[in-house]
Amino acid sequence: MRPGALTVVLTRRCPSRCGFCPQGFEPRDMSAATLAAALRGLGPRLGRKPRIKLFGGEPLLKPGLVRRAVGLVRELGLAADFELGTSGCLLDARMARFLRERPEVEVVFGRSSPWLGRLPRTSLNFVIAPGERAPAVLRRLRSALALGLRSVNFLPAYFVTWSEAELTELRRCFAALARLLRGRPIAVKNLSRWGAVPLYNDGWCVDTDGRVYASNLILVRGAGPHAGPLRLGHVRRPARLRPMPRPTALEAVLRACFSAEALESTRRVDAELTEFIHAL
Numbered sequence: 001m002r003p004g005a006l007t008v009v010l011t012r013r014c015p016s017r018c019g020f021c022p023q024g025f026e027p028r029d030m031s032a033a034t035l036a037a038a039l040r041g042l043g044p045r046l047g048r049k050p051r052i053k054l055f056g057g058e059p060l061l062k063p064g065l066v067r068r069a070v071g072l073v074r075e076l077g078l079a080a081d082f083e084l085g086t087s088g089c090l091l092d093a094r095m096a097r098f099l100r101e102r103p104e105v106e107v108v109f110g111r112s113s114p115w116l117g118r119l120p121r122t123s124l125n126f127v128i129a130p131g132e133r134a135p136a137v138l139r140r141l142r143s144a145l146a147l148g149l150r151s152v153n154f155l156p157a158y159f160v161t162w163s164e165a166e167l168t169e170l171r172r173c174f175a176a177l178a179r180l181l182r183g184r185p186i187a188v189k190n191l192s193r194w195g196a197v198p199l200y201n202d203g204w205c206v207d208t209d210g211r212v213y214a215s216n217l218i219l220v221r222g223a224g225p226h227a228g229p230l231r232l233g234h235v236r237r238p239a240r241l242r243p244m245p246r247p248t249a250l251e252a253v254l255r256a257c258f259s260a261e262a263l264e265s266t267r268r269v270d271a272e273l274t275e276f277i278h279a280l
Ligand code: SF4
Pocket: 014, 015, 016, 017, 018, 021, 022, 023, 056, 057, 058, 086, 087, 110
Protein backbone atom coordinates (compact mmCIF):
# COMPACT_ATOMS: atom_id res chain seq x y z
CA MET A 1 0.00 0.00 0.00
CA ARG A 2 1.18 3.58 -0.69
CA PRO A 3 0.14 6.56 1.44
CA GLY A 4 -1.71 8.30 -1.44
CA ALA A 5 -3.72 10.62 0.80
CA LEU A 6 -3.48 12.34 4.14
CA THR A 7 -6.24 12.33 6.75
CA VAL A 8 -5.86 14.85 9.57
CA VAL A 9 -8.02 14.22 12.65
CA LEU A 10 -8.70 17.73 13.96
CA THR A 11 -10.75 16.48 16.89
CA ARG A 12 -11.99 13.22 18.37
CA ARG A 13 -15.15 14.96 19.61
CA CYS A 14 -18.54 15.05 17.88
CA PRO A 15 -21.80 16.58 19.14
CA SER A 16 -23.89 14.33 16.86
CA ARG A 17 -24.67 10.73 17.58
CA CYS A 18 -25.65 9.41 14.16
CA GLY A 19 -27.14 5.93 14.27
CA PHE A 20 -24.67 3.28 13.10
CA CYS A 21 -21.59 5.55 13.33
CA PRO A 22 -18.78 3.11 14.22
CA GLN A 23 -16.47 5.78 15.64
CA GLY A 24 -15.39 6.11 19.22
CA PHE A 25 -15.26 9.60 20.71
CA GLU A 26 -12.82 11.18 23.16
CA PRO A 27 -12.35 14.73 24.49
CA ARG A 28 -9.20 15.35 22.45
CA ASP A 29 -8.38 18.07 19.87
CA MET A 30 -5.34 18.59 17.67
CA SER A 31 -3.12 21.56 18.52
CA ALA A 32 -2.19 24.18 15.90
CA ALA A 33 1.49 23.10 16.26
CA THR A 34 0.68 19.44 15.53
CA LEU A 35 -1.43 20.45 12.52
CA ALA A 36 1.44 22.55 11.15
CA ALA A 37 3.94 19.72 11.72
CA ALA A 38 1.63 17.27 9.91
CA LEU A 39 1.13 19.49 6.87
CA ARG A 40 4.74 20.68 6.64
CA GLY A 41 6.22 17.21 7.23
CA LEU A 42 3.85 15.03 5.21
CA GLY A 43 2.14 17.31 2.67
CA PRO A 44 5.14 17.70 0.34
CA ARG A 45 5.63 13.90 0.34
CA LEU A 46 2.15 13.14 -1.03
CA GLY A 47 2.92 13.74 -4.69
CA ARG A 48 1.93 16.41 -7.20
CA LYS A 49 -1.79 16.65 -6.38
CA PRO A 50 -2.16 15.80 -2.67
CA ARG A 51 -5.58 14.83 -1.31
CA ILE A 52 -6.03 15.99 2.28
CA LYS A 53 -9.02 15.07 4.43
CA LEU A 54 -9.92 17.30 7.36
CA PHE A 55 -11.58 14.83 9.61
CA GLY A 56 -13.02 14.15 13.08
CA GLY A 57 -15.19 13.62 15.01
CA GLU A 58 -16.69 16.86 13.83
CA PRO A 59 -13.92 19.05 12.34
CA LEU A 60 -16.14 22.15 12.42
CA LEU A 61 -15.77 22.10 16.22
CA LYS A 62 -12.33 23.50 15.33
CA PRO A 63 -13.07 26.07 12.57
CA GLY A 64 -9.78 27.88 13.25
CA LEU A 65 -7.83 24.69 12.48
CA VAL A 66 -9.83 24.17 9.26
CA ARG A 67 -8.92 27.68 8.09
CA ARG A 68 -5.30 27.27 9.24
CA ALA A 69 -4.91 23.96 7.37
CA VAL A 70 -6.13 25.40 4.07
CA GLY A 71 -4.08 28.57 4.48
CA LEU A 72 -0.90 26.71 5.41
CA VAL A 73 -1.16 24.36 2.44
CA ARG A 74 -1.48 27.41 0.16
CA GLU A 75 1.60 28.94 1.84
CA LEU A 76 3.49 25.69 1.22
CA GLY A 77 2.59 25.94 -2.47
CA LEU A 78 0.92 22.52 -2.55
CA ALA A 79 -1.80 22.07 -5.18
CA ALA A 80 -3.92 20.09 -2.73
CA ASP A 81 -7.53 19.04 -2.94
CA PHE A 82 -9.24 19.08 0.46
CA GLU A 83 -12.20 17.11 1.74
CA LEU A 84 -13.94 18.50 4.81
CA GLY A 85 -16.09 15.71 6.30
CA THR A 86 -18.87 17.18 8.43
CA SER A 87 -22.44 16.60 9.56
CA GLY A 88 -23.03 20.25 8.57
CA CYS A 89 -24.74 21.11 11.85
CA LEU A 90 -22.00 23.62 12.84
CA LEU A 91 -21.55 25.21 9.43
CA ASP A 92 -22.27 28.94 9.80
CA ALA A 93 -22.21 32.02 7.56
CA ARG A 94 -18.57 32.83 8.46
CA MET A 95 -17.32 29.38 7.49
CA ALA A 96 -19.51 29.46 4.35
CA ARG A 97 -17.82 32.74 3.30
CA PHE A 98 -14.42 31.12 3.81
CA LEU A 99 -15.40 28.02 1.81
CA ARG A 100 -16.77 30.09 -1.08
CA GLU A 101 -13.28 31.60 -1.45
CA ARG A 102 -11.57 28.21 -1.28
CA PRO A 103 -12.81 26.04 -4.17
CA GLU A 104 -10.03 23.56 -3.38
CA VAL A 105 -12.18 22.45 -0.41
CA GLU A 106 -14.98 19.96 -1.06
CA VAL A 107 -17.44 19.78 1.84
CA VAL A 108 -18.57 16.18 2.32
CA PHE A 109 -21.79 16.18 4.31
CA GLY A 110 -22.72 13.20 6.45
CA ARG A 111 -26.39 14.10 6.13
CA SER A 112 -28.49 16.27 3.88
CA SER A 113 -27.95 20.00 4.46
CA PRO A 114 -29.38 23.30 3.21
CA TRP A 115 -25.75 24.18 2.32
CA LEU A 116 -25.57 21.44 -0.33
CA GLY A 117 -26.37 23.78 -3.22
CA ARG A 118 -24.92 26.95 -1.67
CA LEU A 119 -21.18 26.23 -1.64
CA PRO A 120 -18.85 25.75 -4.61
CA ARG A 121 -18.02 22.07 -3.99
CA THR A 122 -20.22 19.76 -1.96
CA SER A 123 -20.98 16.09 -1.77
CA LEU A 124 -23.24 13.89 0.35
CA ASN A 125 -22.50 10.58 2.05
CA PHE A 126 -25.94 9.02 1.64
CA VAL A 127 -26.21 6.37 4.37
CA ILE A 128 -28.91 3.68 4.22
CA ALA A 129 -29.66 2.03 7.57
CA PRO A 130 -30.89 -1.53 8.11
CA GLY A 131 -34.68 -1.61 7.99
CA GLU A 132 -35.06 1.63 6.03
CA ARG A 133 -37.76 1.22 3.40
CA ALA A 134 -37.31 2.13 -0.25
CA PRO A 135 -40.00 4.90 -0.32
CA ALA A 136 -38.36 6.67 2.64
CA VAL A 137 -34.92 6.40 1.02
CA LEU A 138 -36.29 7.84 -2.23
CA ARG A 139 -37.89 10.73 -0.34
CA ARG A 140 -34.54 11.52 1.28
CA LEU A 141 -32.67 11.53 -2.03
CA ARG A 142 -35.37 13.65 -3.72
CA SER A 143 -35.15 16.18 -0.90
CA ALA A 144 -31.32 16.31 -1.21
CA LEU A 145 -31.68 16.81 -4.98
CA ALA A 146 -34.07 19.70 -4.33
CA LEU A 147 -31.44 21.25 -2.04
CA GLY A 148 -28.89 21.18 -4.87
CA LEU A 149 -27.18 17.79 -4.54
CA ARG A 150 -24.68 17.29 -7.38
CA SER A 151 -22.35 14.61 -6.02
CA VAL A 152 -23.18 11.60 -3.84
CA ASN A 153 -21.45 8.65 -2.21
CA PHE A 154 -23.83 5.82 -1.30
CA LEU A 155 -23.11 3.94 1.93
CA PRO A 156 -25.19 1.12 3.39
CA ALA A 157 -24.52 1.12 7.16
CA TYR A 158 -21.36 -0.91 7.69
CA PHE A 159 -20.22 -2.97 10.67
CA VAL A 160 -23.74 -3.65 11.95
CA THR A 161 -25.86 -6.75 11.45
CA TRP A 162 -28.37 -6.85 8.58
CA SER A 163 -31.13 -9.52 8.55
CA GLU A 164 -32.13 -11.31 5.31
CA ALA A 165 -35.32 -9.19 5.14
CA GLU A 166 -33.27 -5.99 5.54
CA LEU A 167 -30.88 -7.08 2.79
CA THR A 168 -33.85 -7.72 0.49
CA GLU A 169 -35.16 -4.21 1.24
CA LEU A 170 -31.68 -2.78 0.59
CA ARG A 171 -31.81 -4.34 -2.91
CA ARG A 172 -35.21 -2.64 -3.42
CA CYS A 173 -33.70 0.67 -2.26
CA PHE A 174 -30.83 0.37 -4.74
CA ALA A 175 -33.19 -0.53 -7.61
CA ALA A 176 -35.40 2.48 -6.82
CA LEU A 177 -32.39 4.80 -6.48
CA ALA A 178 -31.01 3.60 -9.83
CA ARG A 179 -34.35 4.48 -11.51
CA LEU A 180 -34.38 7.90 -9.84
CA LEU A 181 -30.78 8.70 -10.83
CA ARG A 182 -31.07 7.56 -14.46
CA GLY A 183 -30.32 10.48 -16.81
CA ARG A 184 -29.59 12.98 -14.02
CA PRO A 185 -26.27 14.86 -14.01
CA ILE A 186 -25.23 13.56 -10.57
CA ALA A 187 -21.66 12.44 -9.87
CA VAL A 188 -21.58 9.12 -8.00
CA LYS A 189 -18.34 9.16 -6.03
CA ASN A 190 -18.33 5.43 -5.25
CA LEU A 191 -17.16 4.90 -8.84
CA SER A 192 -13.80 6.51 -8.04
CA ARG A 193 -13.32 5.09 -4.53
CA TRP A 194 -11.33 2.08 -3.44
CA GLY A 195 -9.95 1.06 -0.04
CA ALA A 196 -8.48 -2.07 1.51
CA VAL A 197 -11.44 -2.21 3.95
CA PRO A 198 -14.96 -0.77 3.57
CA LEU A 199 -15.66 2.80 4.67
CA TYR A 200 -12.15 3.69 5.88
CA ASN A 201 -9.35 5.33 3.92
CA ASP A 202 -5.94 3.90 3.17
CA GLY A 203 -3.17 6.43 3.59
CA TRP A 204 -1.45 8.41 6.30
CA CYS A 205 -3.81 9.34 9.11
CA VAL A 206 -2.55 11.82 11.71
CA ASP A 207 -4.36 11.48 15.03
CA THR A 208 -4.94 14.50 17.31
CA ASP A 209 -1.71 13.75 19.23
CA GLY A 210 0.46 13.71 16.09
CA ARG A 211 0.83 9.94 15.85
CA VAL A 212 0.71 8.75 12.24
CA TYR A 213 -1.21 5.59 11.29
CA ALA A 214 -1.83 3.69 8.05
CA SER A 215 -5.60 4.31 7.99
CA ASN A 216 -8.34 6.25 9.75
CA LEU A 217 -9.58 2.85 10.85
CA ILE A 218 -7.92 3.71 14.18
CA LEU A 219 -10.95 5.93 14.91
CA VAL A 220 -13.25 2.92 15.26
CA ARG A 221 -14.72 2.39 18.73
CA GLY A 222 -12.38 0.04 20.62
CA ALA A 223 -9.57 0.16 18.01
CA GLY A 224 -7.04 1.80 20.37
CA PRO A 225 -5.51 -1.34 21.91
CA HIS A 226 -5.24 -2.98 18.46
CA ALA A 227 -3.85 -0.01 16.53
CA GLY A 228 -0.15 -0.80 17.19
CA PRO A 229 0.48 -2.63 13.87
CA LEU A 230 -1.00 0.37 11.99
CA ARG A 231 1.24 2.91 13.73
CA LEU A 232 3.89 4.35 11.40
CA GLY A 233 5.50 7.04 13.54
CA HIS A 234 4.96 10.66 14.57
CA VAL A 235 4.69 13.97 12.71
CA ARG A 236 7.76 15.21 14.65
CA ARG A 237 9.89 12.69 12.73
CA PRO A 238 8.34 12.51 9.22
CA ALA A 239 11.49 11.11 7.62
CA ARG A 240 11.35 8.08 9.92
CA LEU A 241 7.81 6.86 9.14
CA ARG A 242 7.52 3.12 8.64
CA PRO A 243 6.19 1.84 5.29
CA MET A 244 2.47 1.12 4.89
CA PRO A 245 1.53 -2.33 6.26
CA ARG A 246 -0.17 -5.10 4.30
CA PRO A 247 -4.01 -5.01 4.09
CA THR A 248 -4.10 -7.98 6.49
CA ALA A 249 -3.08 -5.60 9.32
CA LEU A 250 -6.25 -3.56 8.68
CA GLU A 251 -8.40 -6.69 8.54
CA ALA A 252 -7.01 -7.80 11.92
CA VAL A 253 -8.21 -4.53 13.51
CA LEU A 254 -11.68 -5.07 12.02
CA ARG A 255 -11.81 -8.60 13.42
CA ALA A 256 -10.80 -7.32 16.88
CA CYS A 257 -13.45 -4.56 16.90
CA PHE A 258 -16.54 -6.13 15.30
CA SER A 259 -18.45 -9.38 15.61
CA ALA A 260 -18.21 -12.04 12.89
CA GLU A 261 -21.92 -11.40 12.12
CA ALA A 262 -21.36 -7.66 11.64
CA LEU A 263 -18.37 -8.32 9.37
CA GLU A 264 -20.32 -10.85 7.30
CA SER A 265 -23.19 -8.33 6.95
CA THR A 266 -20.64 -5.71 5.92
CA ARG A 267 -19.27 -8.02 3.23
CA ARG A 268 -22.79 -8.65 1.92
CA VAL A 269 -23.99 -5.01 1.88
CA ASP A 270 -20.71 -4.02 0.24
CA ALA A 271 -21.32 -6.61 -2.49
CA GLU A 272 -24.86 -5.23 -2.99
CA LEU A 273 -23.44 -1.71 -3.21
CA THR A 274 -20.83 -2.77 -5.78
CA GLU A 275 -23.53 -4.40 -7.95
CA PHE A 276 -25.70 -1.26 -7.72
CA ILE A 277 -22.83 1.09 -8.56
CA HIS A 278 -21.68 -0.93 -11.56
CA ALA A 279 -25.24 -1.08 -12.90
CA LEU A 280 -25.60 2.73 -12.86
S1 SF4 B 1 -21.14 9.98 11.45
FE1 SF4 B 1 -19.89 11.84 11.69
S2 SF4 B 1 -21.33 13.37 12.52
FE2 SF4 B 1 -22.25 11.35 12.87
S3 SF4 B 1 -21.60 10.72 14.95
FE3 SF4 B 1 -20.13 9.86 13.47
S4 SF4 B 1 -18.47 11.38 13.36
FE4 SF4 B 1 -20.26 12.42 14.29
